[in-house]
Amino acid sequence: MSVQADMPVMRRSSRLSRTMLPYLLSLPALLVCIGILIPFGTAVYYSLQRYRMSQPWNRGMNWGENYLNFFTDPDFWNTLQVSLTYAGLTVVLELLLGLGIALLLQKRSRVNNFVSIMLLMPLMTAPALAALMFKLMTNSNFGILSYFMQLAGFQDFRWASSPDTALLTVILVDVWVYTPFIMILLLAGLRSLPTQPFEAAALDGVPRLEQFWRITLPMLSPYILTAALFRLLDSIQQFDIIYAMTQGGPGDKLMVFQVEAYLNFFQSTNVGRSAALLMILWAITYVLSNIFVKNWLRLRERARGEA
Amino acid sequence: MDHMSPLERILRAVALALVVLFFMFPIFWIVLMSLQTNETILRSPPSMAFVPTFKNYAAIIAGRLDSNVASMSIQFMGNLMNSVILSVGSVALALVLGVPAAYAFARHKFKGSEDIAFTLLSFRFAPPLLVLLPLTLYFQSLGLANTYVGLIWVYQLICLPLILWIVRGYFEDISPDIEHAYRIAGHGWFATFRKIALPLAGPGIAAAGLLAFIFAWNNFVFALVLASADKQPVTVGALAFVTASGIQYGQIAAAIVMSIAPTLLLALWAQKYLVEGLSLGAVKG
Amino acid sequence: MSDGLLTLQGINKIYNETSRHPVQAVSDLNLTVAAGEIVALLGSSGCGKTSTLRMIAGFEAVTSGEVLIKGRPVHGLHPAKRNVAMAFEGYSLYPPLSVAENIAFALKSERLDKAEIKAKVTEIAHLLEISDILERSPGSISGGQQQRVSLARALIRKADLHLLDEPMGQLEPQLRALLRGRIKHFIKQRGLTAILVTHDQTEANALADRIAVMEGGFLQQYDTPEHLKDRPANLFTGTFIGEPPMNVFPVQAEVADDLIKLHLEEGVSLSFPAGAFSPRLKDRLLLEKQFMMGVRPHAVKITETGQPAEVFANQWLGDQTHIAAYFAGQTIVSVRHDRARHAPGQNIGIELDAGDLHLFHSDTGAAFSHGGGVE
């Protein structure tokens, strides 16, 4: 009896071809990585240069000068402050609002499902277009929000055109667009919590407030942290809403990092400063995203019951 | 069982109504506006009583904007077409490239896979301008500036990571035993991928594709930096249109409605997939 | 019998009642549990036992019927107000709290001082062998340990009724045997009333005073463990209770003055002296043309002179041997307590005693005779 008779196709394959397969499959991802890394490297290079497109003759390495200049540059500090304020306020507001709405919608019912579908709509609206919508709504001639403000007694409430209320206006747009995102995450989190602990608590007569603080909130905390970091990373880089609304104005009231860098690049053609600004922003997001990835990995392990 | 007190029930209903009002009102109002003429829009106090008109939409579709003073030609329909080409093209390319890679990440813990994954993830959060600004210079020298191909290529920065992360999550949810069973039954890896992994991850791939489409559609900054007027999608086009059309508020509203309608309708149509994809995209990556 | 601690009157539970595919989980269930009694709801998954438990706890509303605890209808009453404690089957622990906190959390509504709580937790932890994990978090302990913590959380409470949902399903066999005895002792000593949901008949036998066998949403039999074994009310309980399951054959009777013949399939017939069956059963057999005959595997005797059968499996399990043979067109299983060496392919004789036969109506499945008498 031969081996082939019993084992019809014992075809052998080389170990090499098996180990290469995953690399081949992930080649596109690798290419994208490289596609990002090359411009990134270029940006690092630019940020170390004295480089204005309008003055090509004056181009040259100036090493850390662009960065050092920031220390004495009030515009930079303004940018940092505006960006952090914007990010902080939007995240806190959206988190509180999102959590509240998620709790409201936690129970599966026809009404709740309908509402959560409706809430998808702002999230699916392009932020730049959302900004335009609010621009129309806050128009001093016919804007409905301006009209409401009049009714409320604010005669000349100028929304994004006034330095006092510009930040509030863009935050309002951000809250409108992105609260549903947090809501969806937290709702998914809430609904994925096991029901039995809550049944046990109900049966044992544990007060609802105590249930919320000692059980619900701690169990939800990984989701909350994830949602908050996600939003924080996006929000600190906000461009679309602010650019579409005021292009950073009035004055420098809304000069967040990316808007400032964009205008530096295209209007004052100061490539070096623009790149340095973006590097600072990248450093901030890198630290934040590191925290995020660590949390995310832990969360994933917990979700799979490994922790 | 429901054990809610009547007071709680009422408070919840009121809160829910306020939530719906806040989030739905802007869309509702902009749609109303798009159906009015400038005269009714500018009335004070604003009123719901008006005869709806489709003139604004007609003007945009026809590409001619007639005002009291003069008439000008606009190309908003061109922007719409650009949006379609860019979004569909980007998603298609991202799916072709991303799904096999997602499978590799999910099934093979190979050397360097975590590094690639981490790099992609950390760049998911890098400032887009950081990559875009140097790219404008490269694109000019490569001849990709202001081409669909160039833009679709850059759009992979949004679409590919999204698809990778979401689809990978779905692949990971398929029990490896099911694939092992198919292999042991005598099928090669590609047959297993095609006949088992792909169909079972189908909903996930659909969700990721839809989300990628919406994100591509809603993207603003890429085209703002890299495209000139004839290649711009609606997000950038609408901004230019606001400036160009002056005080034709009805037309502006109509243009916005036409720009957001595709994603909103898609969201309504596929809301289950989207919610799943969004949550998975966040929780699993 | 409405003076029990718990009374279920005509309970029906229909899920998705208004939808196109309503599912009736429980049908017309009547059950009374006396104070101090341990009752097991026994059945396979989907038999309605868990739905019943959840209706008693108040997590599910009854579709119709009445649940009475201490004679008081509890319809619409919040679970917390029913004074019921429950041990859950799955992962019901509070993940953010330690094991000790989990157990003590159940005492929130009892308002005890700290020392008293600690003493109680220590005692119950000792009983359930979880003293060494009190400070751990639920995520870091095994499924079996989690289940014992859940059990501790239920047993520590003072409640009118303790509901235990598959309380030992995840435990290792040895621990299970040990804890069964302890838990029963604990419940009896304190005079608690408990309802146990299980799919494991050994567990039901070991713990319960009475067992309610459920299937397809219907209560099949509610009786003591001994009666379930010796006097199954119908074909379902007959084949469900007992390991290995009862052998069942379709039979036709031929009644003569001095001899009763039971004709099985493939020409096999069993003869019994008329005296082996009671006169009333003989009369009944004259009426019942066709019926089902059940015999438990340990009552199946293998002799040289019995009816012919061919062995196809002989499985020795250490303390007993299971012999399976073709007999009368189907499989008959005999349990021997020695190491019988009947090899596959061997021909043997099967002998059955009249006193070991259970007879069931072939349409309804209802039992009408056990061991030669009439029900």
Add this chain to the structure above:
Amino acid sequence: MSRIEIRNLVKSFKEDAVLSGIDLDVPQGSTLVLFGPSGAGKTVLLRCIAGAIEPDSGDVLLGGASVSDVLPEHRGIGMAFQNFALFPHMSAYDNIASPLTARKKTGDQIRKGVEAVARLLKIDHVLDHTPKALSNGQKQRTALARALVSEPKVLLLDDPLRNVDAKLRFEMRLELPRLLSDQGATVIYVTQDYREAMALGDRIAVLDGGHIIQNGTPEEIYRKPATINIAKLFGDPTINLLDVIPVSDASGVHAMLSDRRIQLDPGLAGYAGKECVLGLRPEALSFTDASDGVPVTIEAETPFNEKSVTLVTTLRKREILLSRPSGTPAPESGTVHITIDPSDAVLFDRETGLRIDPNGSNQAAERAA
């Protein structure tokens, strides 16, 4: 030529060694049961044989040839998974047919093959259902049918009866040996149920902590367990384990229980005076009228379906369980005497937990030392 050999197989995940040097030899046409607690590495070993997992080192030989560089689809193995691993988007028919389609059979051959195996396993009426619409028992049979349909010479069955109800599990346990011997396949069968292991295995390999701690016939495992742990894993109720110190004198070797002598094998003389554990199977103990039996007090009696279990205590309050077939007479209470056949007593070294072999050389103990 479908013997399965495993040579010094090692597999670890990250830092944890799951299998540390497994050697096994399953002769053609026989059934080996892999038995062990969950997490013992049984499933990992099966996957290494199937090729779903690559071992760190060591070799798997099928029919005498190493398969370490043969892809799983080319190993010609049939495998049934504990969780069934049915393809959820395919009908039962397509599930079962998948090994045949892979072998490029014609439509007619496939139909005949699937229908034959489906009839054999009594699932021919549900072939067009998807797995979702099947009961657990039907899923299990579908998974088994898929493993059997291509008539593989090597069958790996990973606890296939675990997720089915007791009645079906019993029926399948009776029917499986016939099915497997009809196929003439070499089988490795994984289970956690000792009854299944004893009923189905020509040999049983007990796996724990990444090692095979005993490999023997069911009889050897049950009567001569290599360790206390194995003794505890087989048998219900579990074996009685009593701390004893054997005594050797002119009348032989014995252990003391309730001040009475329990005669032990004379070969155990070398262990006199040492701390040992005496293992007594509950069913090997019986009540006796003779007054030279061990006096005990009856504490409780638990009737099970086919047997009754009695808890008794010795004079020193040591607990012992006796089991006997239901319906056999037994004293009900008070002080009675029990007796045991010396050949049914096993002695373990208390320190190492290893069984002491009365026939002189104690290989297990030596190896551990």
